[in-house]
Amino acid sequence: MKFGLQFQLQTPRPYDADTWRAEDEQKIMNEALEQIEFADKLGYDYVFFTEHHFLEEYCHSAAPEVVLAAAAARTKNIRLGHGIIQMPPNQNHPARVAERIATLDLVSNGRVEFGTGEGATETEIGGFLTKQKEKKEAWEEATRECLRMMSCTPYPGYEGKYFSMPERNVIPKPLQRPHPPVWVAASRRETVMLAARMGIGALGFGFESPEEAEERALRYFELIRGCREPLGAAINPALLTTGNMLCAKTDEEAVDRGLEGAQYFGFVFGWMHGHLSHGRDNIYREFRNRADAEQTAQGRDSATALEPEDESARALYRMGRRGNFMGSPDFIRQSCLRYEAAHVDALLFFSQCGARKHEHIMESLELFAKEVMPEFKERHHLHQRWREQQLEGVTLPINSSI
Amino acid sequence: MAKPAEVTDPTVQALLLEAERDLDSKDYDAAVQKCMAAYSHLIDTRPDVIVPPGSRAGAAPSFDRVLRAMPARPWPDVCGVDLLWNEGDKPRLVAGKDRFTLSDAVTYLEYTLDTAIRAQRG
Numbered sequence: 001m002k003f004g005l006q007f008q009l010q011t012p013r014p015y016d017a018d019t020w021r022a023e024d025e026q027k028i029m030n031e032a033l034e035q036i037e038f039a040d041k042l043g044y045d046y047v048f049f050t051e052h053h054f055l056e057e058y059c060h061s062a063a064p065e066v067v068l069a070a071a072a073a074r075t076k077n078i079r080l081g082h083g084i085i086q087m088p089p090n091q092n093h094p095a096r097v098a099e100r101i102a103t104l105d106l107v108s109n110g111r112v113e114f115g116t117g118e119g120a121t122e123t124e125i126g127g128f129l130t131k132q133k134e135k136k137e138a139w140e141e142a143t144r145e146c147l148r149m150m151s152c153t154p155y156p157g158y159e160g161k162y163f164s165m166p167e168r169n170v171i172p173k174p175l176q177r178p179h180p181p182v183w184v185a186a187s188r189r190e191t192v193m194l195a196a197r198m199g200i201g202a203l204g205f206g207f208e209s210p211e212e213a214e215e216r217a218l219r220y221f222e223l224i225r226g227c228r229e230p231l232g233a234a235i236n237p238a239l240l241t242t243g244n245m246l247c248a249k250t251d252e253e254a255v256d257r258g259l260e261g262a263q264y265f266g267f268v269f270g271w272m273h274g275h276l277s278h279g280r281d282n283i284y285r286e287f288r289n290r291a292d293a294e295q296t297a298q299g300r301d302s303a304t305a306l307e308p309e310d311e312s313a314r315a316l317y318r319m320g321r322r323g324n325f326m327g328s329p330d331f332i333r334q335s336c337l338r339y340e341a342a343h344v345d346a347l348l349f350f351s352q353c354g355a356r357k358h359e360h361i362m363e364s365l366e367l368f369a370k371e372v373m374p375e376f377k378e379r380h381h382l383h384q385r386w387r388e389q390q391l392e393g394v395t396l397p398i399n400s401s402i
Numbered sequence: 403m404a405k406p407a408e409v410t411d412p413t414v415q416a417l418l419l420e421a422e423r424d425l426d427s428k429d430y431d432a433a434v435q436k437c438m439a440a441y442s443h444l445i446d447t448r449p450d451v452i453v454p455p456g457s458r459a460g461a462a463p464s465f466d467r468v469l470r471a472m473p474a475r476p477w478p479d480v481c482g483v484d485l486l487w488n489e490g491d492k493p494r495l496v497a498g499k500d501r502f503t504l505s506d507a508v509t510y511l512e513y514t515l516d517t518a519i520r521a522q523r524g
Binding site for chain 2: 133193
């Protein structure tokens with residue numbers, strides 16, 4: 001199993017002010033780049049950056065291609081992923097995406113992972129006048145054509161429902177031929193299966209349990225063996241799943257350092273689906289103000305028969321069940337083992353979130369890389385053998401970094 | 403490993419198997435029609451597993467979202483078919499377009515399959 005980091009560049013507003021200080025966003029970006037540089041040295045396999053727009057505090061990664069280019073210059077081996085690019089043409093014209101992907105692939109010496117998606121909330125896609133009911137169809141059309149732009153010389157042109165373009169040779173072409181590995185954001189089970197039928201990787205943002213992950217993996221590989229209509233010119237049979245990660249020397253220290261960030265992540269995610277007061281909400285302050293009251297209410301929940309009595313241990317247990325990786329190296333190892341047994345190809349960790357401290361994230365990355373990651377890397381050849389068995393008989397060209 | 407052949411309801415199984423064949427022959431409109439019929443059958447026979455529209459996971463700020471199991475999702479309304487559910491009425495599916503794509507058809511096939519499997523698992 002491989003490991004990577006997923007960044008949103010979460011930037012909580014200051015508790016005691018209505019807006020950010022000039023340097024707040026810059027600080028988050030600089031810290032993220034330091035974390036990526038360190039992760040590269042520690043042997044992490046992937047870094048993925050989200051693209052979201054107008055989702056204040058939740059995600060300030062609106063131009064991931066710029067940050068990934070900066071990461072490319074500071075790293076040697078780590079693969080650079082878009083997790084994801086919003087493909088409806090109102091958000092990004094397919095030709096501009098093809099140009100940017102190819103350019104990043106060239107400057108990074110062929111390290112790009114091309115994650116695709118649609119965009120989520122009305123706040124976001126409505127800002128570009130993309131309609132919710134059309135975004136999936138727009139994604140399919142734009143992604144298929146974007147991949148043709150990378151692999152066809154010249155691109156013959158296209159008359160479509162969501163964009164049209166005359167014949168042009170879209171340059172530069174990516175270093176990875178016919179195009180970098182392709183993924184789709186899949187927070188719902190049916191999108192994972194759509195990925196399989198289209199021959200692309202699934203970036204599982206559903207925070208699924210190991211049991212759910214295993215069921216999905218088996219069905220995914222069955223469907224990919226029968227893939228008849230690949231989206232691109234090469235398939236990427238691969239399943240990633242995501243979780244929130246904070247590793248510390250003890251479980252208690254990990255909860256102390258990491259739990260609030262994970263809770264804020266869920267809180268601000270929910271906030272994004274409500275009615276936002278653009279430029280005027282202070283979500284972090286609201287989170288902090290509600291936290292005490294809700295924590296008290298949550299404390300009244302009785303543990304189920306299988307759950308630990310102790311509140312802190314119960315939080316860890318529940319997070320482990322929900323695809324979160326917060327605790328000592330031993331605790332996280334156990335969580336990772338369950339995903340390894342479920343045949344997940346790679347785990348992506350949200351580590352930077354909420355007001356979590358940069359130095360705690362750096363310690364966490366190092367501790368995980370030194371005490372947990374090596375045994376999984378040593379066993380990766382066994383997983384690759386399993387994959388080869390799953391892909392036996394597949395005749396389509398494969399471009400996958402797993 | 404959930405697949406149409408494992409669905410125990412014979413009506414739903416037959417419709418989903420037909421929808422798979424339609425997918426393979428690239429007849430996405432027909433595949434969506436079969437999925438709508440299968441889901442409508444589930445509405446009739448297993449209304450307890452039908453998730454109301456608007457029940458979105460994470461749709462409200464929640465302190466303990468990361469600790470809760472992800473709930474079942476409602477019918478995907480981004481692929482051209484809406485689930486209409488007025489108070490007091492039986493929910494029903496209404497297609498908002500005539501031509502469907504591969505992603506529409508696969509989305510509805512897999513969602514309906516997942517709902518059928520959830521129903522038989524209790």
